[in-house]
Amino acid sequence: PRWGTNRLDHEWSPPMPPGTQTQREAGAVGWRDEADLAKALLAAIPSVGASALRSRWVVTSATRWEDIGGYDTAKLALQKAVEWPRQRKAAYDRLQLQPPRGALLYGPPGCSKTMLVKALARSSGASFLSVSAADVFSPFVGDAEAAIRKAFRLARSCSPSILFFDEIDAVVMNRGSGDRSGGGSVESRVLATFLNEMDGISATCSDGVTVMAATNRPAEVDSALLRPGRFELSIYIGPPDVAARRAILSLHVHSMPTSHDVSVERLVEQTKHFTGAEIANLCREAAMLCFHDHLRSGDSAFVNVQVGPQHFDEAIRASRPLLGDPEVRSSYSERAMWGRSGHAEEGKRTGAG
Incomplete structure (x- = not known):
């Protein structure tokens, strides 16, 4: 069967692939068979792109590892967490290793935390989705929780992807700080939604979604987010040596x-x-x-x-x-930033200066 009709019939006809000689001079648009159509569709994918990647949260990262001076320890830790499980999938499966579901980058302001995540996204070939507190919170009830669910859903739809929450302490706040301990507050509902979405991510290399976050105040991050299975990897990004x-x-x-x-x-x-x-x-x-x-x-x-x-x-x-x-300077040291002794050792598992 023919996969196209004469343009004068006012019916839909698929676009011709770039570089292919059209049949419009002959008065018809079509392909010889299904294999020819499949080839045309594959050729059109790079120029059209996936609709999931057209969100304002999806950012094309142009940052390379070479654009960031120093921080070799942090770069290696991020590569181990994201790139190695995908590049060495057979070895990970044989050893039954599970990649970290999330990583928390913390340190003083201006120490390249966001740039490191962008470089990781480019190096690993993953889509980069960036979400901030301004993207989440809204004056309307329920919008904040819906924004969190949408961010995770979008990340899964365009995997492999890195879902990055900048200033995570402002997005999901510590339940033990101030008057936010009540379960009915919007902050508590956002945190509950976030925890549920984190647990919903499959802990396999084939899932393709890595959740990463950055903060200048790790002590304000709820302890439930720091347990294994969520942000189990904490990386200190200190001032450059x-x-x-x-x-x-x-x-x-x-x-x-x-x-x-x-x-x-x-x-x-x-x-x-x-x-x-x-x-x-x-x-x-x-x-x-x-x-x-x-x-x-x-x-x-x-x-x-x-x-x-x-x-x-x-x-x-x-x-x-x-x-x-x-x-x-002392307040931004690795131990002082956690504030709570229970988190101090957690953050010291991976340090970078």
Whole structure:
């Protein structure tokens, strides 16, 4: 049978695949057989895409591991949790190993927690769904719980996927904090829905859904989320150490025109207690100062523009790193962030600096 009709019949006819010579000159659109139609449909999939991936929560990640300087321990932990079970499925099945259902990334603000998850999504080839508290909560009763269920349903429909909850402490709050202990509050209902959805995810490599979350306040995360089978893997993403700062500075300094006397090692020493985001902002500020200097000099063509050490020095003097205060720095240490002794050892299973 023919899979198409004459266009003059005003009936539906499937689109022709790219690169295939059409039969419209002959007055008909169609394929010879079912195999020809199947080939055309497969050729159209990349250009059409799945409808599940058209949600505003689904983000195409362009971040690579190489775009994140340092944090080798955290990168390896994430690869073990997500990439290894899929790349080594036969070995996992033979050893009856189950991949973690979820992972919690915690640490000071600006330490590349979200970037690490985006790089993981790109590296593993998984769809990346990002949900925040603003996407969940609504003034209408029941909308928050429905948003949680929708997020998990969407993640399952476009697996393999990574479902990422940014600032998880604001999405599902600790039942023991303040006046949120009542079971009738919206926070309690959202938490109950979240726990139910987490348990509903199959703990096999073929499921294709990994739930990940980031927070600056792990002590505010309900303890029910941290048990095995939910966010069983906790990874501390601390401020960058010397090696990480060197890698971050190298990425940014080498991407801009700099003079020969700009020393990355000198900048490494000057940026102690800077987070990764603050180092990136420092390089942008140095480039902006260079831009202003060239405008004042009358060099509007910017042919010989170079960022010099004086621009970095001025940018550093104007910077106020978050962790520069010893009290603030101690409050963001791995043990202090948990706040409760019962969670301290949980978070120390995987650390990264």
